[in-house]
Amino acid sequence: MRKLYGTALAAVMASAVLLTAGCGQGLLGGDDAGSGDKKDEPIVLGMLIPQSGSEAAIGPYMSNAAQLAVDEINAKGGVLGRKLELKTADDACDPQTAAAGANKLVTAGIHVSIGGYCSGATLPTLPIFAKTDIPMIIPAANSQELVDQKLKNVFLINGTGSQQAGAAAAWMTKEGATKVALMHDNTSYSKDIALRTQTLLDEPGGPETAILEAVTPKESDYSANITKVLAKKPDYVYWTGYFQEGGLIARQLRQAGYKGKIMVGDGSVSPKLIEIAGAEAATGVYATMTQTPDTLQGAESWIANYKQKFGADPGPYSNQAYDAVRLAAEAVTKAGGTDGQKVISALEGIDGFSMFSGPLKFTPEHTLSTGGFQILVVKDGKFVLQDALQ
Amino acid sequence: MSQLVWNGLFVGSFYALVALGYSMVYGIIKLLNFAHGDLYMLGAFIGFAVLGAAGGVSAAMALPLLLAVLVLTMGVTGLAGVLLERVAYRRLRGAPRLSLLITAVGASFALEYGMRAAAGADPRVYPVRLGGTSVEVLGARITLQQLALVAVAVVLMLGLNLLVTRSREGRAMRAVALDPKAAALMGIDVDAVISRTFFLGSALAGAAGVMAGAHYGKIDFMMGFLIGLKAFTAAVIGGIGNIPGTMLGGLLLGLLESFGTFWLGGEWRDVFAFGVLILFLTVRPTGLLGERVTERV
Numbered sequence: 001m002r003k004l005y006g007t008a009l010a011a012v013m014a015s016a017v018l019l020t021a022g023c024g025q026g027l028l029g030g031d032d033a034g035s036g037d038k039k040d041e042p043i044v045l046g047m048l049i050p051q052s053g054s055e056a057a058i059g060p061y062m063s064n065a066a067q068l069a070v071d072e073i074n075a076k077g078g079v080l081g082r083k084l085e086l087k088t089a090d091d092a093c094d095p096q097t098a099a100a101g102a103n104k105l106v107t108a109g110i111h112v113s114i115g116g117y118c119s120g121a122t123l124p125t126l127p128i129f130a131k132t133d134i135p136m137i138i139p140a141a142n143s144q145e146l147v148d149q150k151l152k153n154v155f156l157i158n159g160t161g162s163q164q165a166g167a168a169a170a171w172m173t174k175e176g177a178t179k180v181a182l183m184h185d186n187t188s189y190s191k192d193i194a195l196r197t198q199t200l201l202d203e204p205g206g207p208e209t210a211i212l213e214a215v216t217p218k219e220s221d222y223s224a225n226i227t228k229v230l231a232k233k234p235d236y237v238y239w240t241g242y243f244q245e246g247g248l249i250a251r252q253l254r255q256a257g258y259k260g261k262i263m264v265g266d267g268s269v270s271p272k273l274i275e276i277a278g279a280e281a282a283t284g285v286y287a288t289m290t291q292t293p294d295t296l297q298g299a300e301s302w303i304a305n306y307k308q309k310f311g312a313d314p315g316p317y318s319n320q321a322y323d324a325v326r327l328a329a330e331a332v333t334k335a336g337g338t339d340g341q342k343v344i345s346a347l348e349g350i351d352g353f354s355m356f357s358g359p360l361k362f363t364p365e366h367t368l369s370t371g372g373f374q375i376l377v378v379k380d381g382k383f384v385l386q387d388a389l390q
Numbered sequence: 391m392s393q394l395v396w397n398g399l400f401v402g403s404f405y406a407l408v409a410l411g412y413s414m415v416y417g418i419i420k421l422l423n424f425a426h427g428d429l430y431m432l433g434a435f436i437g438f439a440v441l442g443a444a445g446g447v448s449a450a451m452a453l454p455l456l457l458a459v460l461v462l463t464m465g466v467t468g469l470a471g472v473l474l475e476r477v478a479y480r481r482l483r484g485a486p487r488l489s490l491l492i493t494a495v496g497a498s499f500a501l502e503y504g505m506r507a508a509a510g511a512d513p514r515v516y517p518v519r520l521g522g523t524s525v526e527v528l529g530a531r532i533t534l535q536q537l538a539l540v541a542v543a544v545v546l547m548l549g550l551n552l553l554v555t556r557s558r559e560g561r562a563m564r565a566v567a568l569d570p571k572a573a574a575l576m577g578i579d580v581d582a583v584i585s586r587t588f589f590l591g592s593a594l595a596g597a598a599g600v601m602a603g604a605h606y607g608k609i610d611f612m613m614g615f616l617i618g619l620k621a622f623t624a625a626v627i628g629g630i631g632n633i634p635g636t637m638l639g640g641l642l643l644g645l646l647e648s649f650g651t652f653w654l655g656g657e658w659r660d661v662f663a664f665g666v667l668i669l670f671l672t673v674r675p676t677g678l679l680g681e682r683v684t685e686r687v
Contacts, residue, residue, distance in 0.1 A: 054610070056511035186657055214657035218616060220606040221404075223397040224651035224659070244513055248608060257524065257531055275515045276608045 042085035043078075043338055045070070045328055046110030046134075047321075048101050048125060049117055053092035054218070054244060057272060058117055061315035062139065063088050066114060068306055069325035079329045080336070086325075091125075093118035102128040110134060111338040112331070114324040117317065119143030119189035126151055133340030135347060137327055139320035142266075143189040144196070147365050153340065155347055155366045157327065157355070158320055159290050159373050161189070164265060165196035167288045167373035167389055172207050172236050174387075175261065179210040181234035183225070183249065185217040185241035193240040193265055210234045215245060222249050226256050240265040247276025254281040266290060269316055269376065269383055279381055287376040287383060291356055292316050295374060295385040299356065319356040327353060327360070392530040394648045400536055402644020403543040406637045407598040408621035409628070410550060411471075411591025417631035418567045418587050419483065424494040425474060426595060427618020428501035433467040433596025434603040434613060435509060441517050452518050453538065456604050460542070463600045464593040471592025472585050480581070498618070505611040513610040516603045539601050546597060547637050550590065554633055563587055567631070623667040629680025638678060 047066055051059040063086070070084045078084060089105050091098035098118075102125035105113065113129050116122035116138035123145055129136050130151045138146065142158040159167075172180055180201055184194035191214070198209045210232040215225045226249070229237065237253060237260065239246050246268035253262060263286040264273065274282040289295075293303055293314040302322075306314045330353055335342035353360040357372040377386040408430050415423045440459050478497045482490050520535035554560035565573040566583045574580045603609045620643060628639020643663060650662035670677060 052506070052511050054511075054513075054612075214655065216656065216660055218612065220602055220608065220613070221397075221401050223400070224394070224648045225656045227393050227397055227648075228652050228656070244608060244610075248606060251607065255524065255531075255533065272513060272515075276513070278519060278607065 040082065042083040043080075043112075043332060044085045044087055044108065044110045045325060046105035046108070046113045046115065047086060047088045048091045048098060048105065048113070048115035048122070049088060050093040050121070051088070051090040053094060053097075055093040055118060055242065057270065058140075058315070058317060059088075059090075060310075061318045062115070062117065062321035064310045064312075065306065065314060065318035065322040066325045068309055069322045069329075071309075073325070073329050079332050084325070084329065088115070091115070091118065091121045093121050095121050095124045098122065099124045099128060101125075106132050106134065111340075112137065112328040112343065114139065114321070114328055116141040119146060119192075120187045122146060123149075123188065126154055129153060133344075135328075135331070135340055135343045137324045137331075137347070139324040140317045141189070143192045145188050145192060147367055150365075153344055155362060157324060157357070157360070157368060158317075159370075160367050161192045162196050163368075163370075164288050164373050165193050165200055167375070168193070168197050168238055168263065168265075169200035169206065170389060171286070171288070171375050171387065172201075172238070172263070173205075175236070177207040177236040177261070179232065179234045180207050180236045180238060181210050181229045181232060182212045183229065183237060183239045183241075184212075184214055185245055186214045187217070187241065189267065190241040190265070194238070197238060197240070207236065215241075215249070217241065217245055219245075220248065222252050223256065225249075226252050226258075229253075230256055230258055235260040236263065237261070238263045238265070239268060242267040243270040243273040244276065247273040247282070250277040250285055251281040261286065263287060266316075266373075271382075274378055274381055274383075282378045282381075285378045286386060287378075288373050289316075289376050289383070290372050291319060291374065292376075292383070293318055294383065295376065296356055323355040323357070327355070392528045394652055395645065396527075396530040396532060398645035398648030399641055400540060400644070401647065402624075402641035403540050404598050404602060404617070404640075405620050405624045405643050406547065406640025407543050407594050408617055409624040409636045409640045410547065410633065411595045412621050413625045413628075413630050413633065413636040414563075414587050414591045416625070418563060418584060419479070419570075420487065421479060421490050422494060422622070423479075423591075424491070424618065425478075425497035425501055426591070427614035427616075427621060428498050428505075429467055429471055429474075429592045429614070430595040430599040430602075430617055431505065431609070431611060431614030432470055432501060433463050433599030434609040435505060435514075435599075435611075436466050436596065437463045437600035437603055438514055438516060438609060452520070453535075456518060456520070456600070457542075460597055460600050463596045467596025467599070468589040468593035471588040471595075474592075475585060475588040480584075498615075502611055502615070509611065511611065513608050516607050516609065518604060519607050520604050535605065539605060542597070542601065546594060550594065551633055553590070559583075559586065620663070623663060626667060626675075626677055627670050629677030632677070632679045635677055635679030642678075 049059040049062045050056050066086055070086045074083050087108055089101035091101050098121035113134055113136040117140040119141040122141040126149050130153050136154045138156050140158050142160050144161040182194040184190040201207055201209045213225055213229050215222055239249055246264045250262050266289045269287045269289045331343045331346040334346035351361045361369055363369050375387040376383040412426050437459050478493050524531040524533045562578050562583045566580055570580050624639040624643040625636050629635030647659050647663050651659045
């Protein structure tokens, strides 16, 4: 009986695999045939973002900004005479939901993917889009693991984990830190930055790593971790995870009597971090972060447009999402159509395309040639620019 | 060292409060109420709503106000527990144990995602926070507010223990736990006793929810999931169905986590805690103070 069940299960799984494989090919075939004659069909951009779950606050910042870019481009006549259309799907910052969402977008026939916020959730979507030659312009997710897949269709327009670690190490050295505690939440994104920072700190001359500590995300009490960290007497604590735990950790560090400095990674840059930590504990917390609407130079009119359209301020990654749409439009224009291979070649050939983070040119690894990480600091209840690290 | 002990006891008193409800419900109808952790979450959100309605308060008034909110929330969460039992569990009382268990998991999801629909997925932050200055006691840093929270937890647990061991009500509960049929024949209103058990257990979980909200500040719709599992672990370690054992189990689990983190590192803490659960289930399934199974059947 047990055996029979196993065989039946295997059969079901095998047919499921066949089915998905069949689907992929069918779609691919349809797409090839379609792109020639469907001149008045819209060019569909797919966007996987967290719309639910722990990171749900970020989703609207990104999809609104993408929609703003789509509307602006359409108002100017679209791309190659075709309108742009934005389709979003929820990844809930969860690998399984993300894979399901990616399959949904592929089935919906998107031409370019412009989503990806949580690295852990973005990672499993890479092969799904790669199989159907859909170019991916990833606006926010930036774990080195995404780069290490060496997939031709993947482009990262946010600074990478190693660039962030470089900024963190440079800043802590500049600040004269001596003993650094690195804390991460064991997710691929967070651990990657912590480990890379550790490698950089291990080089002689700068501060040293006092401890590398992992915490369990989604908990409330981190006092046990904090007791362990403070036993090593660090003068700098660098948290590389997301804002919910970041806020609690900053608060509990101060409650435990920690007097040194605290720095957080880009996943923790959110007004919610300040709210959770409380103004007192949050003030003076540093962050490694790429440009946000708040720190952009000369983006006032863009921010005003966003505010007028959505009745709220743009937030973290609004600018990257906006640029992702513009970049997709540029690449499709250069490629003369939506053929995946041609768009990928066009993206590789882009040189000096103007974005918020500066002129764009991809490295052979499809990452930004300069990370553009800056140091922010919490002041008067807001993250403001401390040092542009030029 | 003393800091580790204090961290463990503090977290453990939350586990114990939540675990009590698990244990009492299991003791009386042999149901693992997996929605129990979500009643803790519900309590935290009810407290949040009440505090929001109360408006801004000065720091000096924070503690008395929180106590008032605590009592109110306990009442409302308790009623929610009674409602849960009435709607989801009562009709299934005669059904196979598995049906009840699945219903409990379903109730848990319903509460979690119901709250997400009602309050949103974003974490919320309590308007009144217990920060406070810390004092050194035997080398451990303790805030007065933490002491107050632990005191409230201890008072609630002692009160519950008195209620169960000394009152008529408690005697009826113990009678139903021993043998519901015989209890009914002796003129005990079994349904009413079970309702009251749910009320008490849920009220304690609600109290823990408000206290966690006020201390840690951040609440979200999934906050009950992990603590529900931890409370279950605590109940099993101490002896599920046994009230002093459950309290002991909660404190012990808190200490295990605190020391596990320190010795093995944060990434091993849950492995350690749930490893202990497996160990107990295999070596001593009745827990530290649990009665022998043969007596129950």
